[in-house]
Amino acid sequence: MINQQKNILRLLKAAAAFSAALLISIAGCKETPPVMVDGDAHIEILAVWNISLDDSLPEYMPLKNAQVILSSEYGLQVKQTDSNGMLNVSGLPSSTYNISARMQHPEDPNIIIVGNIRDIEIISGITYRDTIYATPISSFGISINEIYSCGPVNSIFFFFDQYLELYNSSDSVKYLDGMIVMRVSGNNEGKGPGADEYDDGRIWGVTYIFKFPGSPGEKNHPFYPKTFIVLASDAVNHKSVVSTSIDLSNADWEFYNQFSATDIDNPNVPNLINMRSDRTVDFLINLVSDVIVIASGVDSVWEDGIDIETIIDGVEYQSNTTSAKTLDKRVDRGFMLSPPRYSGQSMQRHEPGLDTNDASLDWEIIPYATPGYHR
Ligand SMILES: [Ca+2]
Ligand SMILES: [Ca+2]
Ligand SMILES: [Ca+2]
Ligand SMILES: [Ca+2]
Structure with missing residues (x-):
């Protein structure tokens, strides 16, 4: 019986080899050029x-x-x-x-x-x-999915249409209560933005820290599976100022600095509020190089660094490949290249939620902003 099976197997292999040889010889007779030169x-x-x-x-x-x-x-x-x-x-x-x-x-x-x-x-x-x-x-199941920082095509230095987009890649409802969103561009006199300055598991250099309402563990602000949320600097229709800009009046969330006299508050869009009273301007990020970190909020005391274990996701972007990488490698091992200032281009993950913690592999530049969806 076993011998018989072996014989059948041999026959099948011989038949496969024969048809492969036949295909090669047929291909050899044809004049059709290869589909992709140098592609084998x-x-x-x-x-x-x-x-x-x-x-x-x-x-x-x-x-x-x-x-x-x-x-x-x-x-x-x-x-x-x-x-x-x-x-x-x-x-x-x-x-x-x-x-x-x-x-x-x-x-x-x-x-x-x-x-x-x-x-x-x-x-x-x-x-x-x-x-x-x-x-x-x-993996908390939540990742930063898009960073739009460079501003639209314009000649008046307008970049106030910035936003971050988050994605819930898990199969379960997550809750945003008490989560914090940070711009990390300080600690330049030390090891740099987002580095673990004192080797104690905490990153340094938080310059802006805004938070979702409530406290970690509460369940008032659901983030549904396989959905995107947009966090706008200002949730307004920016096209009314710059025609090449975008309409963010339907953003899911808005950064609102309650210590600012001029920040816009769209009453229809809930706010992330500022946790640093010494910062009186809106949550705005560098157009071409910065570090963005989101964390659970279990550690929100930024003055002594943010505990890496509470970090949900963090991404560094830079304008050239020779820039120094400063964000701690336990948060992310690489950095991505940013598009030029005022180009209207954006940065997104190759696929929603694709996060191998190496931004140089995970991210790409896309030609236009895609708030709330993936290109
Ligand atoms: Ca704002
Ligand atoms: Ca608002
Ligand atoms: Ca990550
Ligand atoms: Ca998007």
Whole structure:
């Protein structure tokens, strides 16, 4: 019986080889040019993560059916590993690739497992084999999804239509009560904005800190699964000032500085209010380089740094690749490049909620702002 099965298997293999050979010979006869010159690289990637609590005795499990993102100069491809944690892709053009894998922890929905390999030279005609070693990171299920900071196309230095967009990537309702949103651009005399200045697990450099109403743990302000919320600096129709700008009068939330004499308060849009009485201007961020952090609000005492364990998400953006990375790497390991001032362009994650904690891989520039939706 076993022999018979082996024979059948051999026959099937022979048939497969024959049809492959036939296809090659047919292809050889045709005059059709190749679809993509230089596009026949193959990759075999195994994605694993260490389930052992003892680092000296690792025990690796495959990342089954994990989302894998391949990014190169040719754009982005989203793939999936199989049930053995393997990814096989053929027909790739030669380029330098970054590859990241991500999956939800099989038991704990608040943990995602992410890993990546970067700057890989993939060459047509050659099979590239590698392993991604992923690590579990805590995930609150909420991430910063878009940062629109540079202002619309205009010649009067208008940038007051800034907004942040958040996304709930989890399957459950989250609550915004007591959450804080920060601009981190101080600590320049020390290790820089968002660095753990005293190596005690807290980031330094908070210059603006605004909060949602209520306290962490309360459940008055739901954030529904797979939805976006827009936090506008001012929830008004900015087109009335600059025609190339955007209408934010329907934003979900608005930054309102109660210590300012001039800040706008749209009565139909609820407010995040300012927690620093020494700051009397609106929540505005640098057009091309800044650090934005959201946290649970369990630690809202910014004067002695914000506890990294309470940070939900943090992102750094810079105007050139040689800028120093200052945000602590436990919050995010990279930074993204920002679009030019007054270009009307925006920064968003490649996919809603795609957060491997490396902004240089996770983010892209898009040609226009997309408040409340994903391009
Ligand atoms: Ca405002
Ligand atoms: Ca308001
Ligand atoms: Ca993150
Ligand atoms: Ca958007």
